[in-house]
Amino acid sequence: MGLGGFPNVSLAEARKLRDRWRKVAAAGRNPIREREAEQRAARREDISLAVITADAFESRKAELKGDGTAGRWLSPLTLHVLPKLGRVPVTEVDQRDIRDTLAPIWHVKAATAQKALDRLSIIIRHAAALGLDVDLQATAKARALLGKSRHQPKHIPAMDWRDVPDFYASLEEPTLTHLALRLLILTGVRSGPLRNIRLDQIGGDVWTIPAEAMKGRKGATEDFRVPLSAEAKCVIDLARPHARNGFLFPNSRNGVISDMTLSRHMERRGLEARPHGFRTSLRTWLAEATDAPHEVAEAMLAHVVDGGVVRAYRRTDYLEPRAKLADWWAKHVTGGAGQIVRIATVAK
Template sequence: MRAQNRFSAQFVKSAPVGKHCDGAGLWLVKREDGGAQWVLRVTVHGRRREMGLGGFPSLGLAEARKQASRWRDVAAAGRDPIKEREAEERAARREDISLAILTADAFEARKAELKGDGTAGRWLSPLTIHVLPKLGKVPVTDIDQRDIRDTLAPIWHTKADTARKAINRLSIVMKHAAALGLDVDLQATDKAKALLGKTRHVPKNIPAMDWRDVPDFYASLDEPTLTHLALRLLILTGVRSGPLRNLRLDQIEGHVWTVPAEAMKGRKGATADFRVPLSAEALRVIDLARPHARDGLLFPNTRAGVISDMTLSRMMQRRGLEARPHGFRTSLRTWLAEATDATHEVAEAMLAHVVDSSVVRAYRRTDYLEQRTELADRWTAFVTGGAQKVIAFKTVD
């Protein structure tokens, strides 16, 4: 029997179910449903590769042999025909390797690492607002440092933090494109930074209240409104406003509030939930807020969702205060440093900061809950002006 071109046109039409070899690696795979598929088997660098060429009858015998001959030559030259074809298809559809499409693809690949699977859009927003409007349609293989410089120059000094996030995430997208086999310049973002120069922007810390002034402010929160109660609990626990505003009643058990890992910010590499010790005063504030609860949320908005961060900030702003709610974390951290003997690790754990390397954390399997409980009680005693002194709320008619 001939080693190649074994089939006749009539055989291809009437071939029984199964695999049939035309020779030189070209196979016809006939299915039970009557359909058939052409498959080419080649060996590249000692590894067998199977390449689908198309279905019969849309791809006839003559064309299948022609394609098989072409891809055998590619394999004989030491190149992978499957990868060669993928590269040709990408070149034929250059819009498919535009920065916009590669950005979306990179985002999909990273979603599991992001808080809430990136549903808030914060990872994408620096790119969608400042980069993609100008470079979104450009093939990622064509983007160089001058394109990046010209795109980010308008915000490089005026919105430095946003520009930094944009260029860092653009670097991630470029690396993702390279991993897909695209010929991109992985140094383009670093070269762009060199062209843009050092930013003149001086970052500003969020204004914080001096820890010595916190007791007076806490005592002034004497109305049983959601805003006052939320600010009280924010001060007592030292958490960020996001987890506090989204606090659910089923997250509280005894004197511990467990914040889900996905709700925590700034804990990259940490997968465990975060336990927050609740003092007697904190539990009292939670009880006072319970009548406001809706759908399991302790601090619901009047319409839907939860109270906004701006609600808390505006309340302090109306009082003429420079400090903002997030600043109470700084107040607590400074009090820990100046008024207690808490170790660095425990003090950082009070604010849910991740410290040390992943290796050290792997061996140090504790969240210092017992020590943090004692410190939370001491902080509460200080904030309330005594040994957890109960502050009466004003009666609201």
């Protein structure tokens, strides 16, 4: 079986081809016939990693938030993998290719590298489902070659819950940035749903966030209800005059304010804490200043607890006790409650 002539096929490439086709022969299959079948398939369709990636993404869109329109699923690949391996046939991608591609970011951008590796595994399995002869263990072997990452994850800096009232009091101007930060603190939601809040999501004392907008609730089919304290409703009323195109916190380009707008405000104030850290402030207050049950405290932050079977039988989102806790948190934030909140009080 000829592998091609030099210099069109380098010595390294010839060795790789030799190893690959020897494995095919050892498995009792005909290497020449399989190569001819691949060549015919290649003439019919492009089986490059870039094309198979796009096909895999299309198949997974329904599982992704907003059908993957934000591009986050693809971004680790488009930034760090496809520029180097995009034109390579997926059948020729091996662990050394993956190792060499991800090595530059394995220790410095560990989270991104891990996402890229996980998604490459999905793409290779997708290629196998299409009937292509790929190495399903390539990513696992690449992980072994790359070794353990030296990167140490850093927690997002958070403000001590005792210091939140002073910061909240400083947000006295009725600007979009100040009002968005105030509502973020009061509700404990993530920045994404907060920045994209729509007027039609607000009904009385409840703000309903669509299921697809909730991070960390994969496969969720139910919307998430956020209880609104009197202070939170006041902030919403102050923001209503700014509303445009149905959004409570619009920007000047028909979109919504960015996450960086909120972060930069805190940076300019010389604060280490970041907007996302207010979720930690709220959760720590729940742990240290209340005796709310664990499942209620976690529900305040929309955290998923217990297994799927338990959740299937426990059909409650603890809205009523969460509403009472939201009221007490608002009182603390506005400087009106410093005492310990007992669950007996919350449960009344």
